[in-house]
Amino acid sequence: MNVAIYVKLVISGLALGSFYAIIALGFSMIFGVTRVFNLAHGELLLIAGYSAYAAWKTWGINFWLTIPIAILVLLAVGIVLYKVLSSIDEPLELNTIVFTFGLALFFQNLMLILFSANYRILSSPQWTKTLQVFGATITSGSLTLLTTSLLAVLILYFIFRHTFWGKILRATIQDREAARLLGINVNNTVILAFLSGMALVGLAGPFFASFHYIYPAGGMEATLIAIIITIVAGVGHVRAIIWAGWGIGIVENLVTGILGAAYREGITAIILIMILLYKPYALSNSQ
């Protein structure tokens, strides 16, 4: 293989990685404020993807218009989900992980009933244009993915670091009780953060449906990746999340490019196990 292929793999890895960063940011916000290990995260992504696909298929609208639809759908799901999740008993971590595992199963079968097991893709003609960078061909699709994700992450970074609400949010993630003592309305912050996390997944959904073939059982890998990135980066650390996202994206692309696609899921799983063995209590206490 020559250098051009590696350049291509790395650049599309960066695009993939920024996309993973958005998914992981959603996971990390939800986990940060509610301590819920959301194993149905990938399924939520698929729901966003499928609703974008359905809107595109029935009304024939532009790709960009499907994003607000997906976000709205996920916000609706998020409100119901928040109500249900907040009524789960102690021990919270274990119960929520089992609960959301059931939820993942529920969503998978629901999508199977609604959309059948066929592979679907929201095809958008503008993604296939190509341009040359260092002798490697890059599709405009991965470039759009890269810029959109970076933009979203930058906006979030700004909100987290330079606004009052971001400060409140970080305080709530770090220590809920202390935040309450300081007069922060913790409940509102938690709901708002939860819904922002859902909206991020809603943003990622149409891209997911547009760059991958989606099928009902395809959510678990996204969940595992979101968990890996969250564990590596820590909860609510936006900059670390984008670094970790890029790392995972590039590793995945290189593995797929060199070993073949059959190894990708296995490698993701091995990375997760290694990280958990190396940092066993990474998320157990406030950061």
Added chain:
Amino acid sequence: MIVVTLTARMQRHLYIKTGIISIAGIFLLFLPQIIPGSNYFLQILTTCFLYATLALSWNLLAYSGKISLGHAAFFGVGAYGSSLVALNFDINPLLSIWCGGCFAAILACTGGFLFSRLKGAYFALTTLALVEIPKMIIENWETLTRGSLGLLNIPPLRIASTIAQSYLPTYFINLGVLMLVFLFLTLIFSSRWGWAINALRQDEKVSFSLGINATFYHVTTMTVSGFIAGVCGAIYAHSVGIIEPSMVFSIHYSALPMVMSLFGGRSTIVGPIVGAFILFSIDQLAFQAILPIGHQILYGLAIMVTILYMPDGIMGLANREHLWHYSRQKK
């Protein structure tokens, strides 16, 4: 040396329970003679036995305080191990299913050793990821396993006096394995080993101070649990005849034992069996007819309802007295 003695009441309870189960077992043993006509009903029961055994193996691990989200790993390794042994060495499936169990036990032992210091949700996450590793190996080792094409013509289970193409041998073997596992677990739970893992679940730190070797007990529990799940996978492979990686390593076989145990009641020994019988019957008799695809939505619903409304499951609703007490402390 700690000598564990059962109180008279517990002893009586144990005898009654074992008695009832034995009578039920004998009844089920003669059921095919009583209703020879209803094929479909017996087929459902056959699968119920298999899933009940799988649920018992999951519950054994849960009894030691660890929630597994990846029993499909052991199930799949058992299925592939047994089929490959039977196909390549021309061994009777009745023997090869135990080989399948041993392969799964090796995986479980390795996993148990590596993951022994992880707790709660983190252990659950590793088991979830663990499924992908044997799946990846089997999918890519094409010279041995034919990769994602799967294995064909796996020899069916046979008992000498029965006709080859009947479901009856599988019925008796599944029932036999279920009874064996159930009796084994009943004995184990009242032994020193059972008390040790019970203590580990309730409070790991206090058990350390009592001199319980946590790593040893976690590894052995996981090995036994993996072995049973592997045998279930092997039986499944031989009764279906065709397997492929995405089938036996599917999330379905991680979810089923968990759902059935939780729904039936993980805090009792009969719970998983009750859960398997109720849920699988509802699935086959009602959901299968209404929703031909996606009928497994039932299992997702069952997990959610159980966690929200009845943490001790059906058996927990029935008798609150004889529950194993799960500690409900925060971390």
